[in-house]
Amino acid sequence: MKKTVCIAIVASFLSISAFAQAPAGDFPPMKEMPSVEEIVSNRTQEMVEMFGLDENQATLLAGLNNRYAGKIASLGAGAAFGEMPNFAEMSAEDRQNMFAHMDEMQQNQEEMQRNEDSYDEALKAILDKKQLKSYNKEKRREQMRQQQEMQAMFSRSFDGGGFGGDFGGGFGGGFAMAF
16 A cells, blocks of 8 residues: 555656746646536436446445545545645746655545545445445456556656656757666
8 A cells, every 4th residue: 555655746846847848838728627526426426327326325425435535535635625726837946845745745645544444434324335336346446547547647647758868858869868
């Protein structure tokens, strides 16, 4: 778990630094984040349909999702922190201050994980065995997808960046350090 959290933090910082260096015209405009309430409503409806919940289960799930709104990733934890800052417009000092808060970010990640575990425990009282099995299978699939996405993002950050040489630097065919 610590390894995954560290990889996620490093990958996000690498993507931040890559984003900060790219010209502004290369990125489509960011979409407005939905509210936490919209995320909770959409996630509840998605789960009702995906796992075939009855009305009673749907009501219990809506209550559970509202209780954990903004506390776990699937229920808008990212939206709870507000909009993503524009790193291209941040000063070097602002970026440095942000990076100085890595410990706090890791603590937040660990708290989200505890909330996720607590949510999953409460969900066991709502879903039947077949639904819970489907939920766990879907959750693992989503975690795998997110992990692959993070690895791809991390890989792109070191994929011959800079001036075209190996390992993020060099001058394509010129001198580049190999490890």
